[in-house]
Amino acid sequence: MRYQSIDRADDACQRALDAELVEHVCRRAVGADHQVEAITELPWGTYNNAYRVDLRAGPPMVLRIAPERARQYRVEAELMRNEYAVAPYLAGISELVPRIHFADFTHQMIDRDYLLQSFLPGVPAPEAMGQSARPRWASLFHQIGTITRSIHEVAGRAFGPVANARFTSWGAAVVAHFRSVAEDLQDTGHVRDLADEAERLSDVLDEITEPRLLHGDGWTVNFLVDPGSDELTVTGLCDWDRAEWGDPLADWAIQRALLRPGTEREAFWIGYGQPRTVASGIRQEIYRARHLLGLRLDLIRPGRSSGAPTDDEIATNDQEVGEILDRLRST
Known part of the structure; x- marks a missing residue:
């Protein structure tokens, strides 16, 4: 598997994860039947870590990982969970928003919320x-x-x-x-x-x-x-x-x-x-x-x-x- 991340400061809100851990998270999200070929961190945004996930079969997807709770402002607490709750209300523009395929807020694997979405063109x-x-x-x-x-x-x-x-x-x-x-x-x-x-x-x-x-x-x-x-x-x-x-x-x-x-x-x-x-x-x-x-x-x-x-x-x-x-x- 190819892995490419972005170097960030140690105190950055978007704290980097090592390749093995990101791959482990990806495998839980996409399921054992899909083989991950490449994970590439995207430079967009300033809050969550976002990765393009390329599979051997099927379209690319996006893995987004929220900051640890200690790195979140009070007014920004659990934003990813808020995003997950909003999705049904965007039905009127469904063709423009990514579909959420998987979400994990259990913190069993990593002490951060994460979700897997479809990859939008553009x-x-x-x-x-x-x-x-x-x-x-x-x-x-x-x-x-x-x-x-x-x-x-x-x-x-x-x-x-x-x-x-x-x-x-x-x-x-x-x-x-x-x-x-x-x-x-x-x-x-x-x-x-x-x-x-x-x-x-x-x-x-x-x-x-x-x-x-x-x-x-x-x-x-x-x-x-x-x-x-x-x-x-x-x-x-x-x-x-x-x-x-x-x-x-x-x-x-x-x-x-x-x-x-x-x-x-x-x-x-x-x-x-x-x-x-x-x-x-x-x-x-x-x-x-x-x-x-x-x-x-x-x-x-x-x-x-x-x-x-x-x-x-x-x-x-x-x-x-x-x-x-x-x-x-x-x-």
Whole structure:
């Protein structure tokens, strides 16, 4: 069997596994009747380890292995189990999402969750965008809008992560998220104050009474496209492990689409089926802070592939969060 891994820092969230252990995990996942010919670690993503698994007979598959629980932030706990729970709710876009063939959360073999999925064709959209004329990007954003709308049309019964939707109100779910992030950051300032402000303003958040399915990370990096397509045709959607039931305005796809008006991103709103509106008000301020804190967690993640963050990156993030906090306090 051929095995190829990626060298990572010892403290990396994506901790490498040795060839023998990965092969052992693969054999449990694919079954004794299938012979594994090659296992190749994929460079995509920053959280789970992902491996392409080539079998002697049959199509390639993807083995994804979550970090050990001790390496997960509180707000990211058991994301792979959340992803597993979300899969049935993506029936409307089933042709674009990988099928889960096997999942093992027992920790009998390794102290990490893992699952085996079908291998989707295509390359990450940013890779194809870099080789495509900019006017062609509009087609991609149009497709992302259409897919995002399909996801948002799925309604739930409670708020919060799909695998643990335990909140009867959206405000309670958002406040709990902020408090978990504060614990992750060991924060005694802005983040705890944001949680307090969100709680004070929870009546505005609670105007959202119907939980809708949010992908949580549905932007270009998690869309696969056909590299040979002139129009950047979407072939797959990955990594819905941060999916939750909540307010569509809070979804990462909506927040990203609101940026850079007047560019190719405007096509998102045509696909989504509604005009672009300038999102403002209390809820948008809270959601903006929420996503900034998600970026902060990624900045400080041990062993991140892009290297340690600069003091300026941390300071800028903190300043932007502080400015939002000031505006919330003035309401």
